[in-house]
Structures are given as C-alpha cells and as structure tokens.
Amino acid sequence: MPELRPAGVERRTFLRYTGFIGAAAAITASLSACGGPTSTADGETGGSDGSGTIEAGMSYPLSTGFDPMITSGATPYAANMHIFEGLVDLDPVTLVARPTLATGMPKKINATTYRATLRDGATFHDGSPVTADDVVFSFERILDEKNASLMAQFVPFIDTVTAVDAKTVEFKLKYAFALFPSRVAVARIVPKKIVEADVKKFDAEPVGSGPYRFVSATREDKIVFEKYDTYNGPHPAKAKKMIWRLISDQSARVSAMQSGRVQAIEDVPYIDVDGLSAPAKTEAVQSFGLLFLMFNTADERFADKRVRQALHYALDTEKIIRTAMVGNATAATGYVPPTHPDYHKAATVYTHDVAEARKLLAEAGLRDLKFSVLTTDTGWVKDIAPLLKESWAAAGVDATLDIAQSPAQWAKVDSGRFEVMVAPGDPSVFGNDVDLLMRWFYYGFWPEKRYGWSTTAAYKKVKQLLDKAAQAADEAVRKQLWAQVTDLVADEAALYPILHRKLPTAWNEKALPGFQPLPTTGLSFLDVGRA
Structure with a gap:
C-alpha cells in the first residue's frame, strides 16, 4: 500500500x-x-x-x-x-x-x-x-x-x-x-x-x-x-x-x-453516568478538551471565511450538548472554556442562527453547499455526528458523514483528501497555559500541514502575536495579546472549537484511596493506593 x-x-x-x-x-x-x-x-x-x-x-x-x-x-x-x-x-x-x-x-x-x-x-x-x-x-x-x-x-x-x-x-x-x-x-x-x-x-x-x-x-x-x-x-x-x-x-x-x-x-458514556453512580463514584470534570470544526482551506469554498462562519452559526450546539452529551459540555464562547484562568470571550461567538448562516452562504455564492465531513468513531463523537448533519440540513446544507477510526481519518487529512473534519482534541495534557494551547492548533504543523492556512495574512498575524506574547515580561500584556489571537481565530474559524466537554470518570472509592478524576484524557494513579 x-x-x-x-x-x-x-x-x-x-x-x-x-x-x-x-x-x-x-x-x-x-x-x-x-x-x-x-x-x-x-x-x-x-x-x-x-x-x-x-x-x-x-x-x-x-x-x-x-x-x-x-x-x-x-x-x-x-x-x-x-x-x-x-x-x-x-x-x-x-x-x-x-x-x-x-x-x-x-x-x-x-x-x-x-x-x-x-x-x-x-x-x-x-x-x-x-x-x-x-x-x-x-x-x-x-x-x-x-x-x-x-x-x-x-x-x-x-x-x-x-x-x-x-x-x-x-x-x-x-x-x-x-x-x-x-x-x-x-x-x-x-x-x-x-x-x-x-x-x-x-x-x-x-x-x-x-x-x-x-x-x-x-x-x-x-x-x-x-x-x-x-x-x-x-x-x-x-x-x-x-x-x-x-x-x-x-x-x-x-x-x-x-x-x-x-x-x-x-x-x-454520558448516558451511563447516572447508572454507574450506585456501584461506583462518577464525576464529570470540565476540561479544555474540545470538539473542533476544521476546514480544508485549500478548497476554494472553504477558503472563504463566510462559509466557515456559516457552518458554525448553523450548528445547534445547545441541542447537541443537551441530547447527545446529557449536558456534559460548554458551548465555545472563546478558545478556552470560561473556567480557564485566562479565559477571554471572543469578539465572535457562534450562537445558533440559521438565518445568519443562510445569509453568509448566499453572500459567498453557495446556496446549495454539499460536502463530506470526516468524524472519528470515538463513542461520544459518533453520537454527535447525526446532530451535526441535522443542524446543517436545517440551513440548506447537505453534509455526508464519513465515520471511521481515528488513524484512518487522520491519514486522509494528512494526504489532503478531506473537505471538513469534526474531531476531538486536548493539548492540555502537555500544559494548560494559553500560549501552549494556542500553539498546538495555530502555530506550525496544524495550520501549515493539515488545514492549509499557512499562506494567509491571518496566520502570519497569529504567529506574530503569539511570538510577541511569548517575549512579553508583563502578564497583563500577554493576556491582552492572547485575547487578540482568540478574536482573530474565532473570526477566521479555519479551526475552531464547537464545545469544551466535561470528562466523566468512574472509580471505586473504597478500592482506590487517593484517586481523583482528571481534567484531561486518561487516568492517573500517581499517589493512589489499592485497598
């Protein structure tokens, strides 16, 4: 092969x-x-x-x-x-x-x-x-x-x-x-x-x-x-x-x-959180972990940010959170969730607005938009996929779902064979400061090799702002620069979160003294015993 x-x-x-x-x-x-x-x-x-x-x-x-x-x-x-x-x-x-x-x-x-x-x-x-x-x-x-x-x-x-x-x-x-x-x-x-x-x-x-x-x-x-x-x-x-x-x-x-x-x-699984409460302790911790919408901006349709914005406005995110996730997520109002110490509400917040979605698509000359959206077969993502299709259909958009294992989907992305992707991501396992979280998706490999954003003026501006913030000694200056980046990536929406999810973990309290659930993917048994 x-x-x-x-x-x-x-x-x-x-x-x-x-x-x-x-x-x-x-x-x-x-x-x-x-x-x-x-x-x-x-x-x-x-x-x-x-x-x-x-x-x-x-x-x-x-x-x-x-x-x-x-x-x-x-x-x-x-x-x-x-x-x-x-x-x-x-x-x-x-x-x-x-x-x-x-x-x-x-x-x-x-x-x-x-x-x-x-x-x-x-x-x-x-x-x-x-x-x-x-x-x-x-x-x-x-x-x-x-x-x-x-x-x-x-x-x-x-x-x-x-x-x-x-x-x-x-x-x-x-x-x-x-x-x-x-x-x-x-x-x-x-x-x-x-x-x-x-x-x-x-x-x-x-x-x-x-x-x-x-x-x-x-x-x-x-x-x-x-x-x-x-x-x-x-x-x-x-x-x-x-x-x-x-x-x-x-x-x-x-x-x-x-x-x-x-x-x-x-x-x-979100549907099992309550059912597991009796034999085990279950807790859902708010995380940075996001579900993001990413576009192949080398495709001329998605090179137009109005199309990208339209597909965000078309999503009924609150319905997705309420039905598929049983309330265990927060709709994105910025790059990081409101619980993050450096949260900044973006100048552009994508509320559910079908009329605005239709208007933007019309302005971009795409009244009959059709595309294929890649998603992974991760349980909670797979549960969300039909609701994405339903939301876009209400705005006159025909999306075909392509659901498969993560390695296969990323192989398509990395060979340039994709139009739109919806996937989970969580770089907070590496660190929780905004500089690190932003660099993961907006500096280097992802914009340059995955969603084709590297030649744009917006990307060059993001790099300049992140580099300037990295060298700023004053914390207030850094936060102000990160806020500018948040506003910019929200407006551009080449890759941007739909929601930040809560991570439900279940454990036997009596058997695992000292165990605590994490705000990131994975489990930690550091400082945890076995009773």
Missing part, C-alpha cells in the same frame, strides 16, 4: 506527526511479543504501602509507541506519566507545575539563564543513574529538527542546554520567556545510553525513572506496569502492579466497571 502524506512533507516528519500509524503497526508484534501471557493477579487487593494490583479500563487503543518525544496517543501519553519524569511535571489533577526529577523549580540566574539540580539517587528502571548528560540529551533530541519532535513547538525559546556538573543543568534562552519554569514539563527525561542503542526498541519498551516500570503492552488488549522498587522521588508507587485494559467499546468498559473487573474507567 503506498504511503500517503502531504506534498513536500519529508517522510520522517510525516511519520512523526501523523502519530506513527505505520510505525505503530510495525511495533505491534514487538509489543505483543514482550507482553505474552501475563500473570495478572486479577482482583488482588492490598494497602497503600505499594501492594495490590490496580486494574483500569482505558477507552483508547495503542495507536502509537511510547517515546515521550513524539507520542501523541492518549493512552501511551497517560502511561508515560507513570513511567517517565520531567525535571518538572504537571500535577495531573490541577495541571500546576511541580518539581519531580529536579530538587526545585528551575532557578532563574538572569533573564535568559536558568539552572536545575537533579535529586540525589535518581535512577532509571535499568538501575543506571539519571545524570545531567541524560537531561541534556533529552532536550537536544527534542530540539533537533530532524527528529520532528511534537514537543519542539513548545520550547522554541531554548537556545542551549549544558551540563554544569553531574547533577546540574543550565538552560540558555534565545529570549526571556516568563513561563519557562513550568514549560519544561513538556520534556520527559530519557536514558541516553538506551535510546541511542535502539530507539525503536525504546519506543516499544520504554525505560524511564518514574514510580512504575513498563512490563508489557499488547495492542488493543492491555498495558502492564510494576512498581519500581528503588524509585526515590516525590510520588512513589502505592500499588505493586497496574494492568490497564484497553477497552474502546463503551458498553464493555461500563460492564467491566460494574462487574468489578476494573476499579476505574475513563470516558464514561
């Missing part, structure tokens, strides 16, 4: 950015081989002293490997929170930065220089010490353009990283960046020796310094972890073992929770 990628995209870059669809298939055999029949100790209980087994139901399969420099898959990313550490990590519940491998938050030496000191006795899962050279290596491979790291776009301000001594690392910045101490959380520290020896094996069998070590993974089945006994960091494992069941089928996931096969599940 021929490889599909956008014209002009170098092969390695394409594979990195499209989630390693081919690479994931290639490593499946390796993952399965190292997994094999596993003694799961199903149902084993214990205390919060590092005994017992935690079993969880995850909603997404393994679509990528685990290399933290490049993985964007929801499940491997969640796994990496337990396997790897950064100098600084984000608290998975609050998304506030906290020192992990470092003894404290990076220390500011001057406006463009920071230093971080590693904790004594930190080791990787093979027993080797974590050194400053490993930290330098981890950042340099992210910054190396030929590696096409997904994390590189979040640290463009780093100039050099050097080892001062075995335990101290110094960062020199290209310009002052006030968010530096928390932003370094995007980089997980990896063992130089192991990665250089066999990067493909490392991607399939990750080795970190976190509280749990990787044991095995079988695609569309399970991931197995064990407590790393010599971990000496701030968040030691409180269970002997974890087994993550990869259960993409919604009803099967709910059944696993109700039967007690697992002690927690993510992505509870």
Whole structure:
C-alpha cells in the first residue's frame, strides 16, 4: 500500500506527526511479543504501602509507541506519566507545575539563564543513574529538527542546554520567556545510553525513572506496569502492579466497571453516568478538551471565511450538548472554556442562527453547499455526528458523514483528501497555559500541514502575536495579546472549537484511596493506593 502524506512533507516528519500509524503497526508484534501471557493477579487487593494490583479500563487503543518525544496517543501519553519524569511535571489533577526529577523549580540566574539540580539517587528502571548528560540529551533530541519532535513547538525559546556538573543543568534562552519554569514539563527525561542503542526498541519498551516500570503492552488488549522498587522521588508507587485494559467499546468498559473487573474507567458514556453512580463514584470534570470544526482551506469554498462562519452559526450546539452529551459540555464562547484562568470571550461567538448562516452562504455564492465531513468513531463523537448533519440540513446544507477510526481519518487529512473534519482534541495534557494551547492548533504543523492556512495574512498575524506574547515580561500584556489571537481565530474559524466537554470518570472509592478524576484524557494513579 503506498504511503500517503502531504506534498513536500519529508517522510520522517510525516511519520512523526501523523502519530506513527505505520510505525505503530510495525511495533505491534514487538509489543505483543514482550507482553505474552501475563500473570495478572486479577482482583488482588492490598494497602497503600505499594501492594495490590490496580486494574483500569482505558477507552483508547495503542495507536502509537511510547517515546515521550513524539507520542501523541492518549493512552501511551497517560502511561508515560507513570513511567517517565520531567525535571518538572504537571500535577495531573490541577495541571500546576511541580518539581519531580529536579530538587526545585528551575532557578532563574538572569533573564535568559536558568539552572536545575537533579535529586540525589535518581535512577532509571535499568538501575543506571539519571545524570545531567541524560537531561541534556533529552532536550537536544527534542530540539533537533530532524527528529520532528511534537514537543519542539513548545520550547522554541531554548537556545542551549549544558551540563554544569553531574547533577546540574543550565538552560540558555534565545529570549526571556516568563513561563519557562513550568514549560519544561513538556520534556520527559530519557536514558541516553538506551535510546541511542535502539530507539525503536525504546519506543516499544520504554525505560524511564518514574514510580512504575513498563512490563508489557499488547495492542488493543492491555498495558502492564510494576512498581519500581528503588524509585526515590516525590510520588512513589502505592500499588505493586497496574494492568490497564484497553477497552474502546463503551458498553464493555461500563460492564467491566460494574462487574468489578476494573476499579476505574475513563470516558464514561454520558448516558451511563447516572447508572454507574450506585456501584461506583462518577464525576464529570470540565476540561479544555474540545470538539473542533476544521476546514480544508485549500478548497476554494472553504477558503472563504463566510462559509466557515456559516457552518458554525448553523450548528445547534445547545441541542447537541443537551441530547447527545446529557449536558456534559460548554458551548465555545472563546478558545478556552470560561473556567480557564485566562479565559477571554471572543469578539465572535457562534450562537445558533440559521438565518445568519443562510445569509453568509448566499453572500459567498453557495446556496446549495454539499460536502463530506470526516468524524472519528470515538463513542461520544459518533453520537454527535447525526446532530451535526441535522443542524446543517436545517440551513440548506447537505453534509455526508464519513465515520471511521481515528488513524484512518487522520491519514486522509494528512494526504489532503478531506473537505471538513469534526474531531476531538486536548493539548492540555502537555500544559494548560494559553500560549501552549494556542500553539498546538495555530502555530506550525496544524495550520501549515493539515488545514492549509499557512499562506494567509491571518496566520502570519497569529504567529506574530503569539511570538510577541511569548517575549512579553508583563502578564497583563500577554493576556491582552492572547485575547487578540482568540478574536482573530474565532473570526477566521479555519479551526475552531464547537464545545469544551466535561470528562466523566468512574472509580471505586473504597478500592482506590487517593484517586481523583482528571481534567484531561486518561487516568492517573500517581499517589493512589489499592485497598
């Protein structure tokens, strides 16, 4: 089968950015081989002293490997929170930065220089010490353009990283960046020796310094972890073992929770939230996680922003939230939800206005618009799809639904074979500041390679504003510039959120002391025991 990628995209870059669809298939055999029949100790209980087994139901399969420099898959990313550490990590519940491998938050030496000191006795899962050279290596491979790291776009301000001594690392910045101490959380520290020896094996069998070590993974089945006994960091494992069941089928996931096969599940179907309240605690947490509408602006119809705006105005978002999501979402009134500390209400808010939609389409000369819309087969997205079609039909628009698995749909997007796409997204797993959240969708790969916005004056303006905000020392100035970007991307609507959803999680309170649901995709068992 021929490889599909956008014209002009170098092969390695394409594979990195499209989630390693081919690479994931290639490593499946390796993952399965190292997994094999596993003694799961199903149902084993214990205390919060590092005994017992935690079993969880995850909603997404393994679509990528685990290399933290490049993985964007929801499940491997969640796994990496337990396997790897950064100098600084984000608290998975609050998304506030906290020192992990470092003894404290990076220390500011001057406006463009920071230093971080590693904790004594930190080791990787093979027993080797974590050194400053490993930290330098981890950042340099992210910054190396030929590696096409997904994390590189979040640290463009780093100039050099050097080892001062075995335990101290110094960062020199290209310009002052006030968010530096928390932003370094995007980089997980990896063992130089192991990665250089066999990067493909490392991607399939990750080795970190976190509280749990990787044991095995079988695609569309399970991931197995064990407590790393010599971990000496701030968040030691409180269970002997974890087994993550990869259960993409919604009803099967709910059944696993109700039967007690697992002690927690993510992505509870909205219709089942109340039904699970009796045997388990269920909570839906407001997230940045959005459902967005993205257009192929290389298509002359969607190059006209009036057409893009019209399709937003045509959507009865409140009906979608009320019926398909049982109220578990907030209609987008800005790029981030109102609960975000840097929320700005956009100058353009897309309320349900069929008359305005028809008017804009007429002005654009498209009275009989027909197109195909790609959506993923993620349970809640699939539930929403017919309501999108219904809303557009009320405005005289004929949309054909194309629903399939996520990798297949993104392959179409990345080969330029799409008109409109509706999909979920949540870069807040990498960080919750507006600069990072905006750069994910509006700076670099997405506008340049996915929705074809890179040649527009609007895109150039967005880049200028984000770069200016990044270099602003004053917080008020940064917020004002981010507000300008919000207004601009809302008006342009080349890619813009329809809603921000709540994430329903279910868990057994008695079995998992310390567990808390997350405002991002995935589950976290850091600081969680097994009773």
